[in-house]
Amino acid sequence: xxxxxxxxxxxxxxLLLSAALALSEARQCRLRRLDAVQPRRSFRSEGGxxxxxxxxSEQFQCAGVGAMRNVLKPKALSLPNYQPYPRLxxxxxxxxxxxxxxPGCAETFHDLPAGSESRRGDRDSHQKVHRIRRGDVVAIPxxxxxxxxxxxxxxxxAVSVNDLSHRxxxxxxxxxxxxxxxxxxxxxxxxxxxFRNIFRAFDAELLAEAFxxxxxxxxxxxxxxxxxxxxxxxxxEPLKFVFPDEExxxxxxxxxxxxxxxxxxxxxxxxxxxxxxxxxxxxxxVVDRNKLAILNYIDMSAEKGNLFPNxxxxxxxxxxxxxxxxxxxxxxxxxxxxxxxxxxxxDMVKEGDMFVVPQNFMSAARAGDxxxxxxxxxxxxxxxxxxxxGYTSVMRAMPVDVLTNAYKMSPEEARSLKMNSGGxxxxxxxxxxxxx
Numbered sequence: 001x002x003x004x005x006x007x008x009x010x011x012x013x014x015l016l017l018s019a020a021l022a023l024s025e026a027r028q029c030r031l032r033r034l035d036a037v038q039p040r041r042s043f044r045s046e047g048g049x050x051x052x053x054x055x056x057s058e059q060f061q062c063a064g065v066g067a068m069r070n071v072l073k074p075k076a077l078s079l080p081n082y083q084p085y086p087r088l089x090x091x092x093x094x095x096x097x098x099x100x101x102x103p104g105c106a107e108t109f110h111d112l113p114a115g116s117e118s119r120r121g122d123r124d125s126h127q128k129v130h131r132i133r134r135g136d137v138v139a140i141p142x143x144x145x146x147x148x149x150x151x152x153x154x155x156x157x158a159v160s161v162n163d164l165s166h167r168x169x170x171x172x173x174x175x176x177x178x179x180x181x182x183x184x185x186x187x188x189x190x191x192x193x194x195f196r197n198i199f200r201a202f203d204a205e206l207l208a209e210a211f212x213x214x215x216x217x218x219x220x221x222x223x224x225x226x227x228x229x230x231x232x233x234x235x236x237e238p239l240k241f242v243f244p245d246e247e248x249x250x251x252x253x254x255x256x257x258x259x260x261x262x263x264x265x266x267x268x269x270x271x272x273x274x275x276x277x278x279x280x281x282x283x284x285x286v287v288d289r290n291k292l293a294i295l296n297y298i299d300m301s302a303e304k305g306n307l308f309p310n311x312x313x314x315x316x317x318x319x320x321x322x323x324x325x326x327x328x329x330x331x332x333x334x335x336x337x338x339x340x341x342x343x344x345x346x347d348m349v350k351e352g353d354m355f356v357v358p359q360n361f362m363s364a365a366r367a368g369d370x371x372x373x374x375x376x377x378x379x380x381x382x383x384x385x386x387x388x389x390g391y392t393s394v395m396r397a398m399p400v401d402v403l404t405n406a407y408k409m410s411p412e413e414a415r416s417l418k419m420n421s422g423g424x425x426x427x428x429x430x431x432x433x434x435x436x
Contacts, residue, residue: 029062034345036353045230047076059356063322064165066175078148085169086298094156105260135269142168161377183227280429289381307367315388321380329373390425
């Protein structure tokens, strides 16, 4: 009998805990307002800077994401690190080399200096590196160590969104990264403690034995001055890597890819691959799990949009996942409404702003006089947008009689509501340019 009571008590406790967790999660998206925001804090490093948006704000809590913008100076190296959740990166400016060390994969690229024959100590081997350029989107799986080297002559600017609520993250939803070198000097702030060299706390003898190296080498790995260099450094000499045959990689297809040889980047700015193209309104390009196979693993995607001056992004909603929008150019009047019909956002957004459009919240935008460009990071690898207006919209799909009775309007009015957008969908030209 006592065992039965204990079992009932544990079951009740489990149900209450589940309900409390569900309530806590539900409260995260009870938004009062959505705002277009700039990064809240920044860190300076030897090789550049790191800016962080506030992941504790209501909208980022709702989406379960953390966002950052990294600037890497020419010939600078972003130090190796990993994070417990997937990351999607948009290259806003510049070009660089990035490497993602996938666990269990072989060192597939080798370098043997001329005249050294096969002496083991003279050669280098590593997993493959990837060339990334302005307009690329790059996927980083959870727990995968990566570094980036800017071998170009201009700054590299990379905007990243991290899916803190992804199933791979079994920790809390605090933004953190595990650095194998460098770090930010601690100044008593919680966020700064999330960017420290993880080797510094280990017993030096244990590490020396594990790596089978002299203790002096471990001392260099653990040196306190490592943190003074920050999260990126300027190497003494330009770095060299063994590159794959890029042309061969371009001609490969997804069926040939295994996990270890999987492509991690796609050209998001390639207008020839645009999914929607309108001569009057603009272009929209989506990179999802069908275009980039690695997105099947991290369950994220991205879109790049370009609206011509005064053109419209028609009212609609993301059916799968949240959208984290980063403005890359121009300006737009953006409106977002919740399920209560309350406007949570009605603001003019500009370059450098970021805001969240929660799943199923209806949004619309009108470009300013200089047009509007944006990148939207989605927390789903299979993004689908349902349109309220236009050729592929829900209004077009419904019978006239339904619209007539739903809105208490005449059949003529219902027919115009349904048909007047013509063949336009998603991206819509300014009204004064239409021939209705």
